[in-house]
Amino acid sequence: MKYIDGFRQADAARALGQRIAAGFTAPRRDREVAIMEVCGSHTMAIARYGIRDVLPAGVRLISGPGCPVCVTPPGYIDAAVELADRGLTIVTFGDMLHVPGSQTTLAECRSRGGRVEVGYSPSVALDLARRHADREVVFLGIGFETTLAPVIAVVDRAAREHIGNFSVLTAFKLVPPALAALRADPEVRVDAFLCPAHVSAIIGADAYRPFAGPGGVPCVIAGFEPLDILLGLEGILRQLADGRADVDNQYRRVVTAQGNRRAQELIARLLEPVDAPWRGLGLIPQSGMALRQRYAAYDAARRHGIVVTEGRSHRECRCGDVIKGKQFPADCPLFGKACTPDSAIGPCMVSSEGVCAAHYKYAGIGEASS
């Protein structure tokens, strides 16, 4: 594994961990350094590699809203289930299968006979539509910019080939508006952002400039391998120690300053920004993307006359606060009791990269609550 193993190398990881600990001075008074890792894949990787264990006391990692499953309102699942109940074929990423809607999940819908298929790529859905012209196929288009680009490339292909039985139920979200909302929220205290690897490959490192600079915070882009993450965190701590707030691209092997122009052009051609509801964060202006009118035939909501509402979450579910970094999973009254990976109440526990799932699975060994 040429460009993977080297980024997981144990001796280097331990040396880096020690270097971070040696170089870190706890900040003034009892104030911890709060670093928000924005991306769900970072949440997963940090938990999977036990990176919190390696960091010095005084550094706190908060998980942000970068889990597209977690920030999708239950109403989206309701809409998908309704379409399946109408006899349509739903194709979804595996991540969505057990997410609770207001009443049920897609997995339950499937066990009742609903046509719900799991696919690792939106191309799978288009293939299905091609092979079964008699079936209406809907792909569940959730995700941030990284996933948005492939899904929209498939819509583009469907349009060019005039496929008549394929559409996407869109719930695309954008990262920079979410960061802006977090920065504007007085209850959220974040000293730095650990920025996503592959979203950044699409949008480019320059997309984080509005959050750095005077009055801003360090924004370090890092890959998902453990060495990438450690180096990224070290970069953040150095900036904070130096009093800097710069955009620092520590994933140069993939991320460029401008990002993937081709993907950006495709996105701009087919999609337009819209206001979008984020579970826990509320409505964030221009933070979602919808298909432009001329692609309405590929927009499942318009094509099948379905409205995606907010839906209903469990009264005591704290996923919203957890996503904002205001609470640790252990602070939620349901965590580990009524809400576990096997009987999840909120998406933070269901999603494979949800912060609660990560804590439940991977922590419990010296993990502290806030």
Add this chain to the structure above:
Amino acid sequence: MCLAMPMQLIRLTDDGSGIADLDGIHYTVDLSLIEDPAVGDYIIVHAGFGIEKLNREEADERLQLFARLAAGDVVGTSKR
């Protein structure tokens, strides 16, 4: 939110796709988001699509840094 792996392109097909390899596992990858893909390129693959090329110089440089770390060299500040 973006599980993606570097894979090497071993073949290009007419329809804008290619076959990518990771340790002998072959994946059909849609290359419509990649500018001028070529056999031998390393591509970051997400959801069956190439989303960006791997910059091998940057990757190799980073690997060398880690090799030095592993060997116990006191390496200077991380590259800005």
Add this chain to the structure above:
Amino acid sequence: MTTEAIQLAHGGGGRLTREFVEREILTRFGDGPLEGLPDGARLPRPAGAMVFTTDSFVVQPLEFPGGNIGDLAVYGTVNDLAVCGARPRWLSLALIIEEGMPLDRLRRLLDAIRTAANACGVVVATGDTKVVARGQCDGLYVNTAGIGDAIPGFELSPNHLREGDIVLVSGPLADHGMAVLAAREGLAVGHALVSDTAPVHRLVEAMAPRAAAVRWMRDPTRGGAAATLNELVDGRSFDVRLREQDLPFSPGAQAVADLLGIDPLHVASEGRLIAVCAPEAGEAILHAWRARPEGRSAADIGTIAATADGRGGRVILETVTGGRRLVDVPRGELLPRIC
């Protein structure tokens, strides 16, 4: 080559059944207790204890890189006997066939069963065939039950765990489950990834001289090493501590794991052994395993630790960074993810 397929009448007990059994079953398994087709097999009683097990096989697809449901059905039961410290001797073979199953394919699978049984030195002593209507089973379901002779010296139980015991694995984990998953997801694996479907009873035989030092063993099938090891310490005052650097995975399995976002510790092997033994016996056992082709890559992967706070029953992984994480009991379904 034939285009014949199994019909409902093949399971009806009449002429077609008789022909099917004579042509397909007796020709392959007719030397031994099945000769003459008695309703039950009369077997010699072993000198010591007898071990008895059963398992059903419903794998999809029926044929996957490196094996098929036939191999699995034999090795799975042989391995269940082996991990109980027994020498496998006899198998029963029950087939539930879907109407319309091509005869060619069925013959291939039956040949695989015969080859596997011969390779293990076990005899198919009795069996049954049923045919169900189209759509009522996925092509073929197989059940095998097995009888083995207990090998003297093995006293296996999680109650025998002690602080400092070591955890050994006979080879790379997760190849089977990853091969099957890759086949289902349309990933072309070629020779890079094949199922590890194989019998482990010879590895157990090789351990026999050190049987007294072996606390417990299992083949990590459904749910992978995670399920197996969690089961070992569940409710006990011990933790399993695994070392990520020492866990053996083939590059192909690791690649599929990374591409689909699946934890390879949750994925089945069908030809591997995990054993917990006293630390002083570790070297000898590894040496004996590595002398066999199927144990070439055997490794020491962790230890058993008594828990200080009395809170045990966990499987903890020390990762490449030096940090730790919990290896949980897997949920049950392997779902490819993008996040």
